[in-house]
Amino acid sequence: MAKKGDYFGLSYIVSLILAIIPVTSWVCGFVTRxxxxxxxxxxIRLIFGFTIVWIIDLILxxxxxxxxxxxxx
Numbered sequence: 331m332a333k334k335g336d337y338f339g340l341s342y343i344v345s346l347i348l349a350i351i352p353v354t355s356w357v358c359g360f361v362t363r364x365x366x367x368x369x370x371x372x373x374i375r376l377i378f379g380f381t382i383v384w385i386i387d388l389i390l391x392x393x394x395x396x397x398x399x400x401x402x403x
Contacts, residue, residue: 336397337362349391355384359397371401
């Protein structure tokens, strides 16, 4: 059974492909955080998602298979 990724519970490979594309990474990042109930984290991703957050997300998705959790609560 495939391990679930961070974007909407999709598989790791699909989440990685979505993380590589900047626009989908930005959209999926803030939508996922809003769905988790993390409003502040979602707003941070909405505002800063096209910059350093995207690069860090991409690196962390490849290395640890999870997106960046700035505010883990």
